Amino acid sequence: MNEENQKRQDQQEIQKSKTAPNTADKTLKPSVTNVRYSKAALQKSNKKTVLKASDHGAVFVKRHAYNPENATQLSSTKIVGPIERISETDQGFHKAARGIYGEQVIKAIVKLGGKHPLMAALFTMSHAIGAPNFVDGPVRAEKLPLPPKDLLATHIKDLGMFLGASEVGVGLMPPHAFYSEKGPQVGQGPYDASKTTPITNTHKYAIGIIVDQSLPTITSSTGFDGISSTQSYMAYLNSGMIACCIAAYIRNLGYSARAHHCGNYELIIPPVMVACGLAEMTRTGECVAHPRLGFRFKSAAVTTDMPMEPDKPISFGAREFCVTCKKCADECPSGAISHDDQPIIHNGYEKWNTNVQKCTTFRVSNKNGAMCGRCMKVCPWNNKEESWFHSVGVAAASKSQLAARLLKNMDDFFGYGTEVIEENKWWLEWPELF
Numbered sequence: 001m002n003e004e005n006q007k008r009q010d011q012q013e014i015q016k017s018k019t020a021p022n023t024a025d026k027t028l029k030p031s032v033t034n035v036r037y038s039k040a041a042l043q044k045s046n047k048k049t050v051l052k053a054s055d056h057g058a059v060f061v062k063r064h065a066y067n068p069e070n071a072t073q074l075s076s077t078k079i080v081g082p083i084e085r086i087s088e089t090d091q092g093f094h095k096a097a098r099g100i101y102g103e104q105v106i107k108a109i110v111k112l113g114g115k116h117p118l119m120a121a122l123f124t125m126s127h128a129i130g131a132p133n134f135v136d137g138p139v140r141a142e143k144l145p146l147p148p149k150d151l152l153a154t155h156i157k158d159l160g161m162f163l164g165a166s167e168v169g170v171g172l173m174p175p176h177a178f179y180s181e182k183g184p185q186v187g188q189g190p191y192d193a194s195k196t197t198p199i200t201n202t203h204k205y206a207i208g209i210i211v212d213q214s215l216p217t218i219t220s221s222t223g224f225d226g227i228s229s230t231q232s233y234m235a236y237l238n239s240g241m242i243a244c245c246i247a248a249y250i251r252n253l254g255y256s257a258r259a260h261h262c263g264n265y266e267l268i269i270p271p272v273m274v275a276c277g278l279a280e281m282t283r284t285g286e287c288v289a290h291p292r293l294g295f296r297f298k299s300a301a302v303t304t305d306m307p308m309e310p311d312k313p314i315s316f317g318a319r320e321f322c323v324t325c326k327k328c329a330d331e332c333p334s335g336a337i338s339h340d341d342q343p344i345i346h347n348g349y350e351k352w353n354t355n356v357q358k359c360t361t362f363r364v365s366n367k368n369g370a371m372c373g374r375c376m377k378v379c380p381w382n383n384k385e386e387s388w389f390h391s392v393g394v395a396a397a398s399k400s401q402l403a404a405r406l407l408k409n410m411d412d413f414f415g416y417g418t419e420v421i422e423e424n425k426w427w428l429e430w431p432e433l434f
C-alpha cells in the first residue's frame with residue numbers, strides 16, 4: 001500500500017471510530033442473566049475455602065457464639081457493661097497530634113510520614129488510597145443475584161486470598177467498634193481537632209483482611225530500628241488495597257460497602273478482627289494475635305450490608321498464655337505494657353492495662369528508628385520457624401497454662417524473638433535521618 005492509500009485508510013478508520021455507537025455503558029452494566037455460579041462452587045461447604053484461608057498451624061482453636069446485640073463475650077474477652085463508642089480523636093496517635101502528650105511529640109508526629117525514605121513512599125501510597133472515592137462509592141442500582149450466604153462468605157474469603165491476603169474472615173460487625181466521630185488525618189501537617197464528622201455507618205457485616213509483615217524482615221530487625229514502620233506500612237498498604245477492591249466489588253454487586261484501612265478508618269480494627277474469627281486479644285491491650293502469625297500483621301476491613309454467613313470468633317488460649325508469658329512487657333522499650341496478673345475492666349469490657357501514652361510517645365519520637373514493633377517481634381505466637389518442637393509447643397500452649405510456661409521458657413532458651421539474624425537483612429538504613 002502506498003503512502004497516499006495508507007493515509008486515506010487511516011482517515012476512514014478515525015471517522016468510523018467517531019461515529020461508532022458507545023458500548024461502554026453496556027459493558028459496565030452486565031445483564032443479570034449473565035451472572036452464573038459454578039456448580040462446583042455451589043456444592044462447596046463454607047468450612048473450606050479453595051485458597052486456604054484459616055491456616056492456624058498446629059494450634060487448637062475453639063469457636064465461640066457471638067450476638068452483637070446481646071454479647072457477654074467476644075472470643076475470650078468478657079463484656080460486662082455497655083461499651084461506649086469513642087471518637088477517633090481519642091485514639092493514641094490523634095491524642096499525640098492534639099498535643100495531649102506534649103510539644104515534643106507534636107513536633108515528631110508532624111514529621112512521622114517522612115522519617116524513613118522507604119516508609120515515606122509506603123505512607124504516601126497508604127494515605128492516597130484513603131481518598132473518599134477509594135474507600136467508598138456509588139452502589140449499583142440493580143442488585144445482582146447472590147449465591148447462598150455460606151457460599152458467598154467462602155467466595156469473599158477466597159477473593160481476599162486471591163488478592164494477596166494472608167487470612168480473611170467474615171463476621172458480624174460489633175456496633176461499639178464504629179467510632180462515634182471521625183477525626184482529621186494525622187502525620188500530614190497541622191492537626192485541627194475541630195474538624196470532626198459524625199459516623200453514621202450501620203453496616204451489619206464485616207470482612208477482616210490481614211497481611212503478614214514478613215518473617216525474614218522482623219527476624220533481621222530489633223523491632224524498633226529503621227525498617228520497623230516500613231514493615232507496618234507495607235502490610236497497611238496491601239491490606240488497604242485489598243479492602244478497597246473488595247468493597248468496590250460488593251458495590252458492583254448492588255450492596256453498600258465501605259473499606260477501612262490506615263488511610264481512612266471509621267472503626268477500631270482489633271475488635272473487628274476478633275469478631276471476624278481471625279484473632280484473640282493480648283496483653284498489649286492494643287494488638288490481637290492470630291494463632292500462627294501472632295500479631296505480625298496489619299489489617300484492614302470492609303463493612304457492608306451484603307448478607308453473608310459469619311465466622312464465629314476464635315480463641316486458642318492466648319488470654320491464659322498472656323497471664324504467664326509477659327515477654328512483651330519485659331521487652332517493651334517504653335515500659336508501656338503492664339506486668340499485671342489480670343486484665344482490668346475498661347469501658348465495659350476486659351482489657352490489659354496498657355499505657356498508650358508511653359507507647360505512642362516512644363513510637364513517634366524513637367531516636368533509633370521509625371516507630372516500634374518490639375512486642376510483635378518477641379511474642380511467642382509469632383511463629384518463628386516450621387520446626388516440630390515449635391509446633392508441639394504452640395499446640396500444647398493453646399491447651400494448658402503449664403504448657404504455656406514451658407513454651408515461653410523454650411522460646412527464651414532458643415532466643416526466639418530477641419534474635420537479630422543479619423543474613424536476613426535486605427534493607428538499607430539511613431541513620432542520619434533520625
Ligand code: SF4
Pocket residue numbers: 284331332333334335336337358359360362363372373374375376
Ligand atoms: S510498640 Fe514498642 S513501645 Fe509500643 S507497646 Fe509494643 S514494644 Fe512497647
Ligand code: SF4
Pocket residue numbers: 282283284321322323325326327328329375378379380381
Ligand atoms: S508476648 Fe506473651 S504476654 Fe505478650 S502478647 Fe505475646 S503471649 Fe501475650
